Amino acid sequence: MRNVNMDPAQYQIGRTKVFVKDPESLYMLEELRERKFDHYARIIQQCFRRYFSKHIYLKERMEASNLVHNRKERRSNSLNRNFYGDYIGVEYKRSISTLIPRREKVEFALTVDKFDRRFRRTKRDLILTKSNVYLIGRVKVQKGPEKGQVVDILKRKIALADVTQATLSTFQDDIVLLHVRDDYESLLEIRLKTEFIMLLNRKLKEHFNRELALNFVNRFDYRVRKTGWGGGGVRNVAFVEGNTVEPVFSPSGSTLTVKIGHGLPASSRPGLQRNVTSDIKSLASQMRAHAESPGLMHHSNGYPPQHRANTQSRPSYAPKLPQSAPPLPQSAPPRPDDHLNRSRNSTGFRKAPTTPKYTPPSPASASTPSRGPSPLPRGPAPQIPSGGPQMLPGMYLNPHSNPSSASRAPPQFRLPMNNPPPPPSDPAPADTPTIGPGSLRGPNSNRLPNKPVINKPKPVIPQVQALYR
Numbered sequence: 001m002r003n004v005n006m007d008p009a010q011y012q013i014g015r016t017k018v019f020v021k022d023p024e025s026l027y028m029l030e031e032l033r034e035r036k037f038d039h040y041a042r043i044i045q046q047c048f049r050r051y052f053s054k055h056i057y058l059k060e061r062m063e064a065s066n067l068v069h070n071r072k073e074r075r076s077n078s079l080n081r082n083f084y085g086d087y088i089g090v091e092y093k094r095s096i097s098t099l100i101p102r103r104e105k106v107e108f109a110l111t112v113d114k115f116d117r118r119f120r121r122t123k124r125d126l127i128l129t130k131s132n133v134y135l136i137g138r139v140k141v142q143k144g145p146e147k148g149q150v151v152d153i154l155k156r157k158i159a160l161a162d163v164t165q166a167t168l169s170t171f172q173d174d175i176v177l178l179h180v181r182d183d184y185e186s187l188l189e190i191r192l193k194t195e196f197i198m199l200l201n202r203k204l205k206e207h208f209n210r211e212l213a214l215n216f217v218n219r220f221d222y223r224v225r226k227t228g229w230g231g232g233g234v235r236n237v238a239f240v241e242g243n244t245v246e247p248v249f250s251p252s253g254s255t256l257t258v259k260i261g262h263g264l265p266a267s268s269r270p271g272l273q274r275n276v277t278s279d280i281k282s283l284a285s286q287m288r289a290h291a292e293s294p295g296l297m298h299h300s301n302g303y304p305p306q307h308r309a310n311t312q313s314r315p316s317y318a319p320k321l322p323q324s325a326p327p328l329p330q331s332a333p334p335r336p337d338d339h340l341n342r343s344r345n346s347t348g349f350r351k352a353p354t355t356p357k358y359t360p361p362s363p364a365s366a367s368t369p370s371r372g373p374s375p376l377p378r379g380p381a382p383q384i385p386s387g388g389p390q391m392l393p394g395m396y397l398n399p400h401s402n403p404s405s406a407s408r409a410p411p412q413f414r415l416p417m418n419n420p421p422p423p424p425s426d427p428a429p430a431d432t433p434t435i436g437p438g439s440l441r442g443p444n445s446n447r448l449p450n451k452p453v454i455n456k457p458k459p460v461i462p463q464v465q466a467l468y469r
Contacts, residue, residue: 001013001018004029006028006029009021010022010025057082058270060083060195060198061081061082061270062269062270063198063202064083064194065194065268065269065270067198067214068168068197068266069266069267070267071170071216071266072170072172072216073170073171073263073264073265073266074264074265074266074268075263076264079264079268080270083195083198085106085108085109085195085199086106086108086109087109088109090106090109090127095151095152096125096127099134099152099154100129100134104129104131105129105130106127106129107128107130107199108127108196109125109126109128110125110126110191110192110196111123111124112125112126112189112190115187115188115189115256117225118251119235119249119251121189122137124137124155124188126188126190126196128196128200130203130207131160131207132157132158132159132160133157133158133163133200134154134156134158135154135155135158136152137152137153137155138150138151139151139153156186158183160200160204162180162183163178163181164179164180164213165213165214166197166200166212166213166215167179167214167215167220168193168214168215169217169218169239169258170216170217170218170239170266171239171263172245172261172262172264173239173247173258174191174247175187175188175247175258176188176190176193176196177220177222179222184222184223184224184225184226185222185223185224187222187235200212218238218239218240219237220236221234222234222235223235233254234254236254236256237256237258238255238256238257239257239260240257240259241260241262242261244259244260245261245263248260
């Protein structure tokens with residue numbers, strides 16, 4: 001009830017039940033309960049999906065690694081990456097999705113480079129479904145109302161049943177040659193070749209109960225498409241060792257030479273656990289020791305909280321204060337120009353400055369100033385003798401200065417402790433302190449003269465006599 005900020009007047013807690021006053025409060029509790037359950041269910045689903053996805057990604061990486069293990073060098077950025085399948089977003093591109101049957105699920109989609117008979121590279125969209133391999137290109141319309149526009153067109157459709165094998169090199173390049181039964185081959189440069197080969201091999205297992213044949217050689221021949229009267233032909237591809245990570249293509253006649261450096265060893269495997277280096281381990285041990293030190297207070301962000309100005313470290317032998325006692329306030333040191341005698345009491349607070357009260361001097365001790373404080377006189381103001389210094393109420397003498405010089409103290413106004421102040425219409429009591437000899441409330445006060453009476457002539461009422469009697 002406290003967590004939902006419900007008014008205590010709306011419910012009452014019994015021994016085994018909670019009694020709610022209004023139905024609206026009960027409906028609110030039911031809605032909050034459903035929201036909490038939905039929130040916890042989403043957290044459980046999120047954790048399970050993360051756990052399940054990690055195992056799926058690890059299984060796919062291991063399956064792809066088994067196909068090229070000890071047969072082809074690997075790239076450093078493709079060994080431990082996750083597989084996502086569609087890298088184009090076919091379902092969001094209507095021009096491409098209309099070329100693919102609706103019932104065929106897209107397993108892999110990526111933009112690749114395709115080599116023609118003259119080893120020229122052109123962009124193609126490689127799409128793998130459960131039954132076909134599609135190569136989609138772009139052409140410019142030459143005729144019709146859409147003349148000059150670039151549209152997507154299906155360049156080649158290969159059934160999975162006609163794919164016989166795939167040829168690759170032993171280097172870390174991305175060249176893949178797809179062999180098709182009773183048709184020409186397609187030479188492609190696929191950046192994510194390992195994922196593509198893994199998915200292609202999986203679909204062949206599921207639908208045709210056979211595996212994809214892989215051939216790893218550094219020199220091979222392939223057939224090109226027949227165009228016009230020239231007919232088809234054969235092209236050669238050779239791989240040689242180079243010094244660069246990216247391949248360098250050098251076409252010469254009917255031969256394409258690919259120069260590329262060595263990558264990771266062919267025996268490389270995706271890591272099952274994160275590779276933690278020695279510097280990360282040492283940094284973690286230092287942070288753990290810093291957090292577990294007894295002199296520091298733990299905080300949510302791993303750092304000790306800032307020390308406040310009103311907290312002080314107490315020694316172990318100091319007496320402990322009670323739990324309910326507040327910390328003692330700290331006062332500033334006395335100023336050097338403070339001419340008053342200020343002292344501190346036991347609680348650490350300063351005492352209020354006391355002003356010496358005026359004491360009427362006697363004729364014998366008129367020249368000697370009074371040092372002790374005395375209460376203010378009540379009643380009429382005392383008469384000051386002419387031989388002493390001219391002292392007025394509220395003035396005091398500094399004992400360390402010349403007696404003839406008097407300094408004025410700050411004015412003080414004191415109310416009677418027993419009787420409340422009378423209303424303005426009542427006369428003042430006798431024990432009320434006076435302000436001076438000219439006070440309006442003292443017994444010897446000189447009241448102001450009455451306001452002179454102004455005799456104004458009364459208006460004369462004219463006497464009107466009746467004309468008719």
